Amino acid sequence: DDDGISSSVRLAASRSLTGGVVVEGTSGSTGISLASLCASRGHSCVIVMPDDQASEKRTTLDCLGAVVHVVRNCAISNPGHYVNVARRIAEGINEGRYGSDRDGDATDTDGDGDGDGDGVPPPPLRAAFMNQFENESNFRAHYETTGPEIWNDASGEIDAFVMSAGTGGTVSGVGSYLKERDPAIRVVLVDPPGSALYNKVKHGVAYAPQQRERSMRRHRYDTLAEGIGLDRVTRNFAAGYDAGVVDDALSLSDQEAVDVAHWLLREEGLFV
Missing domain, CATH: 3.40.50.1100 (Rossmann fold)
Known part of the structure; x- marks a missing residue:
């Protein structure tokens, strides 16, 4: 108000x-x-x-x-x-x-x-x-900094880059940089329940069944994951998608995400 x-x-x-x-x-x-x-x-x-x-x-x-x-x-x-x-x-x-x-x-x-x-x-x-969803400084920052950091830390030995999308800037920016260094690297989007980007990558249409008329829940994305998932294609996501950077997409359930989070904590000491 x-x-x-x-x-x-x-x-x-x-x-x-x-x-x-x-x-x-x-x-x-x-x-x-x-x-x-x-x-x-x-x-x-x-x-x-x-x-x-x-x-x-x-x-x-x-x-x-x-x-x-x-x-x-x-x-x-x-x-x-x-x-x-x-x-x-x-x-x-x-x-x-x-x-x-x-x-x-x-x-x-x-x-x-x-x-x-x-x-x-x-x-x-x-x-x-700041307009982080549509401001392409987001994409450029990951292209110019995060991507090179990952490439250097891994000494270029990268088979795939797997990432979810909140604004789309990370998967597009990092993916673009890595593919320039090695076109064989696969960039894979992981999408939570209710997000439209999985179908955008797989079928070319940004849509999720949870978005159909008269079926919307109070919360847009029926998932435990916060800060990821989109019901639209942002400029930052399009910067990578339109250039053919994103090779594939996976739809991940909450249970799978929780299981991996526990595994990372137990086996790698990473609290995510």
């Missing part, structure tokens, strides 16, 4: 030392990284996340000083989708539609709008919407 957004913007303004606000719609992981970076740089951070994520993510974001909106998970075509809400917040800040603590209050003895009495007005509040 607009009142809630206005309150969040005022809180974000009060926490920004630079006048800069970073806004993102995220299931949590990217938001945690952004909040940490913003805290170290003096920016404020506003995160909009769906309500089907682990509470620990919200707690971590709160601890890092982020202003967090939690919204109902819904289709990207819905204005209430967390990505659309985040975009709207950023646009509203930049267009001056939302007030902030910088407008002055009873403690603003010098009239400069920041309430600190020093007579120096605060920097103007500006927002940047």
Whole structure:
């Protein structure tokens, strides 16, 4: 709601030392990284996340000083989708539609709008919407950094790269780099229940049976896995898919994911 957004913007303004606000719609992981970076740089951070994520993510974001909106998970075509809400917040800040603590209050003895009495007005509040799903800096970062790191760490001895897709940036970026180094490397997408990308890779149509009319559940993806699965083809996923980078796809059940997570913990000491 607009009142809630206005309150969040005022809180974000009060926490920004630079006048800069970073806004993102995220299931949590990217938001945690952004909040940490913003805290170290003096920016404020506003995160909009769906309500089907682990509470620990919200707690971590709160601890890092982020202003967090939690919204109902819904289709990207819905204005209430967390990505659309985040975009709207950023646009509203930049267009001056939302007030902030910088407008002055009873403690603003010098009239400069920041309430600190020093007579120096605060920097103007500006927002940047990260747009991780469609911003191809995502793809390029994995192409330029993650891909080379994996190639070097494995000394080029790679048969396959297996990856799920949250935004699609990792599987596309890393896959593109690895295939340039060795075209024989297979890139395989692992998709959770309810995601449309499995059928996109296998049959060319982004669709999952869980998305048919009048059968939608409260949560978009009927899976324990968080932060992966898509009901659309993002620019970042298309960057790899359209170039023929993704060779195959597997649909993985929750039970298989849990079994492998336990195996990794027991055999490799990796807590995932």
